Each structure stands twice: as structure tokens, then as C-alpha cells.
Amino acid sequence: MAGRLGIVAGGGGLPLRLIECCRAAGRDVFVLAIEGAAEPEMVRGVPHAWCRIGAAGAGLALLRENNVTELVLAGGIRRPSLLSLRPDRRAAKLFARIGYRALGDDGLLSAVVAELEREGFRVIGADQLLDGEIAREGPLGAILPNRQSEADIEHGLRIARVLGALDIGQAVIVQQGLVLGVEAIEGTDELLRRCGAIRREGPGGVLVKMQKPGQERRADQPTIGLRTVELAVETGLLGIAVEADATIVLDRLDVIRAADRAGLFVVGVRRS
Amino acid sequence: MAGRLGIVAGGGGLPLRLIECCRAAGRDVFVLAIEGAAEPEMVRGVPHAWCRIGAAGAGLALLRENNVTELVLAGGIRRPSLLSLRPDRRAAKLFARIGYRALGDDGLLSAVVAELEREGFRVIGADQLLDGEIAREGPLGAILPNRQSEADIEHGLRIARVLGALDIGQAVIVQQGLVLGVEAIEGTDELLRRCGAIRREGPGGVLVKMQKPGQERRADQPTIGLRTVELAVETGLLGIAVEADATIVLDRLDVIRAADRAGLFVVGVRRS
Numbered sequence: 001m002a003g004r005l006g007i008v009a010g011g012g013g014l015p016l017r018l019i020e021c022c023r024a025a026g027r028d029v030f031v032l033a034i035e036g037a038a039e040p041e042m043v044r045g046v047p048h049a050w051c052r053i054g055a056a057g058a059g060l061a062l063l064r065e066n067n068v069t070e071l072v073l074a075g076g077i078r079r080p081s082l083l084s085l086r087p088d089r090r091a092a093k094l095f096a097r098i099g100y101r102a103l104g105d106d107g108l109l110s111a112v113v114a115e116l117e118r119e120g121f122r123v124i125g126a127d128q129l130l131d132g133e134i135a136r137e138g139p140l141g142a143i144l145p146n147r148q149s150e151a152d153i154e155h156g157l158r159i160a161r162v163l164g165a166l167d168i169g170q171a172v173i174v175q176q177g178l179v180l181g182v183e184a185i186e187g188t189d190e191l192l193r194r195c196g197a198i199r200r201e202g203p204g205g206v207l208v209k210m211q212k213p214g215q216e217r218r219a220d221q222p223t224i225g226l227r228t229v230e231l232a233v234e235t236g237l238l239g240i241a242v243e244a245d246a247t248i249v250l251d252r253l254d255v256i257r258a259a260d261r262a263g264l265f266v267v268g269v270r271r272s
Numbered sequence: 273m274a275g276r277l278g279i280v281a282g283g284g285g286l287p288l289r290l291i292e293c294c295r296a297a298g299r300d301v302f303v304l305a306i307e308g309a310a311e312p313e314m315v316r317g318v319p320h321a322w323c324r325i326g327a328a329g330a331g332l333a334l335l336r337e338n339n340v341t342e343l344v345l346a347g348g349i350r351r352p353s354l355l356s357l358r359p360d361r362r363a364a365k366l367f368a369r370i371g372y373r374a375l376g377d378d379g380l381l382s383a384v385v386a387e388l389e390r391e392g393f394r395v396i397g398a399d400q401l402l403d404g405e406i407a408r409e410g411p412l413g414a415i416l417p418n419r420q421s422e423a424d425i426e427h428g429l430r431i432a433r434v435l436g437a438l439d440i441g442q443a444v445i446v447q448q449g450l451v452l453g454v455e456a457i458e459g460t461d462e463l464l465r466r467c468g469a470i471r472r473e474g475p476g477g478v479l480v481k482m483q484k485p486g487q488e489r490r491a492d493q494p495t496i497g498l499r500t501v502e503l504a505v506e507t508g509l510l511g512i513a514v515e516a517d518a519t520i521v522l523d524r525l526d527v528i529r530a531a532d533r534a535g536l537f538v539v540g541v542r543r544s
Contacts, residue, residue, distance in 0.1 A: 162434055168451045179440045182454040186470050194466065198458050 004028045006068030006121070010037040010075030013225055013250050014126060018074050019046055021129055030066040032059055038075065057090030060119060071121045072129060073113070073219045076187065109219035125218040126248060133252050135268040137244040141256040143265040145239055148176065149206050153241045155179075156208030157271055164212030170222050173237070175205025192231040204236040210271065211246040224266075225250035226258055233262045244268030276300045278340030278393070282309040282347030285497055285522050286398060290346050291318055293401055302338040304331055310347065329362030332391060343393045344401060345385070345491045348459065381491035397490040398520060405524050407540040409516040413528040415537040417511055420448065421478050425513045427451075428480030429543055436484035442494050445509070447477025464503040476508040482543065483518040497522035501530045501538070511537030
């Protein structure tokens with residue numbers, strides 16, 4: 001029997017999108033759903049098992065028992081504290097090896113990917129399965145950023161680069177040159193929500209979302225979707241800038257339609 | 273008649289504290305209260321006038337008419353958008369001169385201080401009037417940070433230094449090596465509130481608050497008070513680290529008493 005694709009599924013819409021893609025392509029999948037992160041509805045009717053984030057040994061065994069050879073890590077996993085992690089022996093061994101590199105979010109994910117490959121799995125990026133849904137350079141829809149927004153994007157890029165280098169977060173919101181908010185562990189949706197309350201009068205700001213420099217591409221790829229556009233509109237933003245060739249756009253056509261209707265630009269940019 | 277002390281008052285508890293200090297010292301004050309920022313109760317029974325943030329010409333005239341020669345800038349002023357600023361001719365002249373330096377918060381404040389000195393006022397720091405209320409190095413109360421907290425403080429210092437250099441904010445919250453939140457324009461109280469909702473299980477985090485590198489000392493000095501301690505306790509933090517010799521501690525004795533009672537450390541640290 002040919003190896004199945006394993007989907008290690010966290011929260012958000014990305015895992016379901018992958019399942020749908022594989023179903024459409026006739027590809028057999030097995031979902032390892034992470035407790036407290038993945039949404040129960042997602043795995044309905046799909047071969048799956050649930051697993052604690054700290055139960056690495058059980059998780060590896062489940063993947064093997066289900067003939068998984070190729071793996072994709074998809075969806076957000078809010079990092080638990082070491083205490084609530086309750087690592088099993090296998091997870092404890094991993095943590096003992098990576099030590100303080102586990103402190104940052106990305107350090108942990110990179111180590112997990114390396115460990116999975118050491119265990120003989122081929123780990124691929126979600127973008128490899130979602131052909132054509134990666135943001136390219138330039139505008140996605142009909143709206144273009146104006147000069148003020150371009151300046152805000154430039155400023156946001158500078159800041160996102162530093163935030164990423166410190167392994168803090170991927171996103172920042174800039175309005176008229178002012179940094180309204182910076183994403184850490186709360187995620188982009190929460191960042192958007194709170195910036196709605198503190199935005200300034202006048203022309204709205206921009207959300208800039210970039211991959212962390214040196215980020216493990218196969219884990220926690222920057223992602224936007226319809227919800228991001230809706231929240232950006234509610235926050236009074238003029239647009240969204242994402243890293244070209246690195247950001248997954250879920251429901252691309254819906255995103256473009258909603259953005260165009262709201263007069264919001266969505267643009268792929270490169271780090272300068 | 274000897275020149276009075278002018279207090280340009282924004283929000284928070286610092287302006288009232290200055291007024292009380294001056295009253296206790298028998299020093300004559302005139303308060304220029306910034307509309308939308310200063311609290312109306314603060315100026316009750318004190319010689320004062322209200323002024324829009326954009327009405328620089330009127331503000332300067334008010335200070336002169338009231339024999340102000342020495343000035344202190346105190347309290348937070350949420351930066352308005354350029355549109356809602358509606359600068360008068362005097363303010364427009366200032367903005368024309370400082371141009372893009374005004375984009376960051378600190379650039380604007382430094383320029384305002386320089387401009388006030390050019391107009392012949394002596395601008396002093398709030399700390400010069402609040403003798404003995406500046407945090408020194410070491411613990412303020414009876415509680416000391418443990419080893420995990422010391423590591424979190426170290427990590428927070430690294431991040432605060434970069435945030436400050438980018439003129440983003442003064443504060444960061446770190447729990448078990450993870451950056452829970454980063455302050456931008458929303459301020460430290462809001463940062464504390466939102467991190468309460470996303471904190472991890474296990475030992476709590478620390479708030480690290482530092483002066484921005486190269487920050488104009490006489491404007492927007494980092495300040496903590498009783499409210500900061502109360503919010504830190506609600507957020508489940510283990511303690512607060514502030515920059516030694518740079519941070520104003522309002523109600524020092526009350527802060528120490530409340531922190532000791534809650535088992536929270538408050539410590540003055542130096543940037544390494």
C-alpha cells in the first residue's frame with residue numbers, strides 16, 4: 001500500500017482546505033488532530049486520531065500505524081506552557097535535545113520538522129499541496145495601494161523583519177506612519193480586532209504580514225483568508241500586504257472578491 | 273514676579289502627582305491641559321487652561337500670558353492622526369520643519385521639546401520634580417525574581433531594546449521564554465489586559481518596561497504606579513522589571529506595599 005499523506009492539524013481553516021484539496025485530487029489522507037487546537041468538525045468523515053501536543057511518542061506511533069510516509073504541518077497551535085505540555089518520554093527526549101532553542105515559536109517548529117525527518121517522514125509545505133494559492137508579487141485584486149499606504153507598507157516591512165528575526169510574530173499594523181499594533185502570540189486576528197479600537201482618524205492603515213526570516217517554511221506559513229479581509233475591513237484598514245511567494249491565500253477568489261467589493265487592496269510584496 | 277512652572281498635562285496619574293508635589297513644595301503652577309487626554313478632575317482648583325494638541329500657537333501664548341518660564345511635559349497623549357490634529361499656523365510650521373521625523377512617537381516628542389526650548393522655555397523632566405520616585409537598580413519591595421523570571425527579564429530586555437530603537441513602544445511581556453505581547457500605541461495597561469487572556473499555564477510572566485534608546489528624557493518617561501501592579505497581578509505575572517534610573521514610580525510606598533502583599537516582584541534593571 002502506498003504511503004498516505006499525514007496532516008498534523010492545528011486550528012484555523014488551513015487543515016480543512018488541505019483535506020478538501022486531497023479529496024479533490026483523490027489523495028488518501030490521515031489526520032492527526034491536535035487536541036485543543038484542531039476543530040472537531042474538520043475531521044468528520046476523514047480517517048483521523050486525536051493527540052495531545054505533548055504526546056509525541058503516541059503521535060509518531062499513530063502516523064506509522066496508518067502508513068503515513070509524507071507529512072504536512074498545518075494550522076496554528078497555540079504553544080502551551082511547558083507545564084501543561086506534559087511531555088511523554090519521546091517528547092521529553094526532543095526537548096532535552098533542542099533545549100533553549102525551543103523558547104521561540106519558530107525554533108520549536110523547526111526542531112519538530114527536523115525530528116520528524118529524522119524519524120523517516122518526508123515533511124512537505126502546505127503550499128506544495130495548495131497549488132496556485134500562494135500570493136505572488138503585486139496586487140491580488142483590482143485595488144492598488146496609494147502613496148501613503150505604500151509608505152506604511154515600507155515601514156511595516158522594516159518592523160516585521162525585526163519582529164521576525166526576534167521570533168516574536170509575523171504581523172504589524174501601521175497607520176499614517178504610526179505603529180498601531182504588533183503581533184506576538186495572540187495571532188493576526190486578535191491584532192486586527194484590537195487595532196480597530198485604537199485606530200486614528202483619517203486614512204486607514206495597512207496590515208503587513210511576513211514570513212519570519214529563516215522561518216521553517218514547512219511549519220506555520222503566513223496565511224490569510226476571507227476572515228482576514230473581513231477583519232481588516234472592520235478595523236478600517238486600507239489594505240493588506242503579504243510576503244510574495246511565501247504567504248498562503250485561502251479561498252483566493254473569495255478573498256479577491258471580498259477585498260474588491262470593500263475597496264481594500266491585497267498585495268504581495270518582497271522584503272527589500 | 274518669578275516664573276511659574278508650567279505643566280503640559282496629558283492623561284494618566286502623573287500630572288496630578290506633579291501638581292500635588294508642587295503644592296506641597298509651595299511652588300506656583302499653571303496647567304496647560306490637553307483636550308481629550310488630561311482628566312478634568314485633575315485641574316480642579318488649579319490655575320489652568322485647556323488646549324487642543326494642534327493649537328500650538330494658542331498654547332504658547334497661554335504659557336507666556338501666565339508667566340511660565342519652566343515647563344514639564346507629563347502624562348500620555350495618544351497621538352492623533354494628522355487629519356484630526358488640525359494644526360494651527362504655529363503647529364504647521366513645526367511639522368513642516370520636522371517632517372518625517374514626526375512619524376514616530378518619540379521623534380515628535382523630541383521635536384516638541386526642542387521647539388519649546390527654542391521659544392525660550394526651560395524644559396525639565398518630571399523626575400526632577402518627583403525626587404526619590406525614580407526606580408533605582410535592584411528590588412523595590414521584598415520579593416525577588418526567581419531564575420525563570422530572570423531569564424524572562426533578560427529576554428524582555430533584548431526585545432524592548434529593539435522595540436525602542438524602532439520607536440514602537442516601551443513594554444513587553446514574556447512568560448517562560450515566550451513573548452506574550454508587545455506594546456505599540458495601545459499603552460502598557462492595555463498590553464497587560466490582553467495578555468491576561470492568552471497567558472500560559474504554569475509560572476507567570478514578567479512585564480519589562482524600558483525607556484526607548486535615545487528617548488527624549490523630558491517627555492513620555494516610562495512610568496509605573498499602583499494600577500500597573502494591580503493589572504500585573506490580574507494578568508498572573510510574577511513581576512515587573514523597569515529600567516533603573518529612568519522609570520518614574522508613582523505612589524512608591526503604595527506600589528511596594530501592594531506588590532509585597534500580592535507576592536509580585538518589582539525590580540529596577542539596567543540594559544545589558
